[in-house]
Amino acid sequence: MSASGGTKAIVAALLANLSIAVAKFVAFLFSGSSSMLAESVHSLADSGNQGLLLVGGKRAQRAATPQHPFGYGRERYIYAFLVSIVLFSVGGMFALYEGYEKIKHPHEIEHWYWPVGVLVFAIIAETFSFRTAIKESNAVRGKKSWKEFVRHAKAPELPVVLLEDLGALVGLILALGGVGMALLTGDGVWDGIGTLCIGVLLILIALVLAAETKSLLLGEAAGTEAVQQIEAAIVAGDTVTGVIHMRTLHIGPEELLVAAKIAVRHDGTATEIASAIDAAESRIREAVPIARVIYLEPDIYSETEAAKGPDREAAPGGPSTPPAAH
Helix, strand or coil: CCHHHCHHHHHHHHHHHHHHHHHHHHHHHHHCCHHHHHHHHHHHHHHHHHHHHHHHHHHCCCCCCCCCCCCCCCHHHHHHHHHHHHHHHHHHHHHHHHHHHHHHCCCCCCCCHHHHHHHHHHHHHHHHHHHHHHHHHHHHHCCCCHHHHHHHCCCCHHHHHHHHHHHHHHHHHHHHHHHHHHHHHCCCHHHHHHHHHHHHHHHHHHHHHHHHHHHHHHCCCCCHHHHHHHHHHHCCCCCEEEEEEEEEEEEECCEEEEEEEEEECCCCCHHHHHHHHHHHHHHHHHHCCCEEEEEEEEECCCHHHHCCCCCCCCCCCCCCCCCCCC
């Protein structure tokens, strides 16, 4: 997995969640708090999720084969989607069930210092994990807002870890609030309410992750900036006069497929056109290094075809506006 995959953030989250899961489960055994049980299962599920992300990153590094000629880069998307399923089922649905049972059959929290102490420890540990994820994300998100980064990141690991850590921190605060209210009022129903809130939170985060990773699995184009860089690289030579139409597709977080029909001079020889295509491919790779697979089809720009309208299927010979002359 490349550095942008956030391996450091994943490992930090994994170590934090494993230690927290053990501490929470011990606190549950001593206190009987349903919030602690829900949180221990949540941390255990998060640990499994980080393991899935690491496995996906490792499997994505396999070399291309005749059966999979574009490689296995999308395995990272598949394992990230599995994370959302685990978070929804093991984390969210279990917490809802446990919260319902606690409200239906409330009982007083015993040995209150166990859940309170563990929750404070867990908040500190999760804060360090969240800080690592933020630091790793800042190195790659540039000027994007956090919302834009989560929605448009092509590498799924950092958004997944960020949302998981954020959910874990908010969940811990909810658990601490539920336990605290149960201790203050002597009514165990508050512990169940806190558990229900944790379940709703985890399900919402799981749905966001599922929606974003589903988009990546379906196939996303390159970002606007990358597309502009590719188009500029194509027409930088003398023989290519414009881009008739172009498609880009992420076949992995750091692998981009580029397919374009390009306009060339009508008087160019086959040798000149072939050389121009080779030069354009080199310029594309220099401008956008993740452009690994490039297919350029030369064509003569046709005003007649362009006049058919902006429908690219109806106008294979040209777009609705002519390319810039060179």
